[in-house]
Amino acid sequence: MEITRSVLDEIVARLLAQGLKAAAEAAPKSDTSNNDPWLVPIGVSNRHIHLSRSDMDALFGPGSNLTRMGALKQPGQYAAEETLVLRGPKGQIAKVRVLGPLRKETQIEISIADGFTLGIKPPMRMSGKLEQSAGVELVGPYGTVKKESGVIVALRHIHMLPSEAERLGLKNGDEVDVVIDGVRGGVMNHVTIRAAEASIPEMHIDVEEANAFGLKNNVLVRIRKV
Numbered sequence: 577m578e579i580t581r582s583v584l585d586e587i588v589a590r591l592l593a594q595g596l597k598a599a600a601e602a603a604p605k606s607d608t609s610n611n612d613p614w615l616v617p618i619g620v621s622n623r624h625i626h627l628s629r630s631d632m633d634a635l636f637g638p639g640s641n642l643t644r645m646g647a648l649k650q651p652g653q654y655a656a657e658e659t660l661v662l663r664g665p666k667g668q669i670a671k672v673r674v675l676g677p678l679r680k681e682t683q684i685e686i687s688i689a690d691g692f693t694l695g696i697k698p699p700m701r702m703s704g705k706l707e708q709s710a711g712v713e714l715v716g717p718y719g720t721v722k723k724e725s726g727v728i729v730a731l732r733h734i735h736m737l738p739s740e741a742e743r744l745g746l747k748n749g750d751e752v753d754v755v756i757d758g759v760r761g762g763v764m765n766h767v768t769i770r771a772a773e774a775s776i777p778e779m780h781i782d783v784e785e786a787n788a789f790g791l792k793n794n795v796l797v798r799i800r801k802v
């Protein structure tokens with residue numbers, strides 16, 4: 577049988593279309609060469625701990641320092657090799673990652689389900705707002721620290737430069753909606769803009785939010801003004 581040029585073209589076109597359709601259905605768009613200013617990549621935060629100098633000393637030994645394991649996207653931030661056990665009234669969670677550098681105040685960021693496991697009820701807060709937050713016990717290789725407060729469920733937010741925010745007609749502290757594609761797609765309301773110098777555009781959500789919306793690191797989502 578002779579395959580004419582036009583039949584061949586038809587076959588190639590169909591295969592190409594099928595391939596593109598399959599690729600498009602496989603996952604929401606993930607692209608690092610992003611030119612649309614309204615698109616921002618996702619960064620999923622697993623449970624983690626920021627430590628103060630005094631808690632670092634008490635948990636890992638006086639004068640101890642964090643060991644840098646891997647850089648995070650936000651400049652200067654890194655995952656440390658050090659981990660701790662979180663111990664609550666109902667249970668404990670081991671191998672909780674410490675993030676560096678050290679901070680003024682210890683802050684523990686967990687998911688709502690982690691709170692169930694531990695038997696505590698942390699409030700949903702922006703980073704740094706620790707008044708009346710939940711307590712937990714931190715167990716390290718050197719010692720143990722009982723925190724009366726410091727545990728929060730971090731509110732989702734978008735990091736960007738002030739100049740990028742301005743380009744979108746936004747400023748630090750503004751709330752936006754975020755539209756997500758895919759089979760678990762939807763709209764996230766009340767997403768706070770965190771505009772600061774030396775930041776990389778990135779939307780931070782926790783593991784539960786990521787799973788609920790079928791999101792992974794670097795998937796692009798769309799900012800929508802409220």
Ligand SMILES: [Zn+2]
Nearest residue numbers: 733735779780
């Ligand atoms: Zn963040």
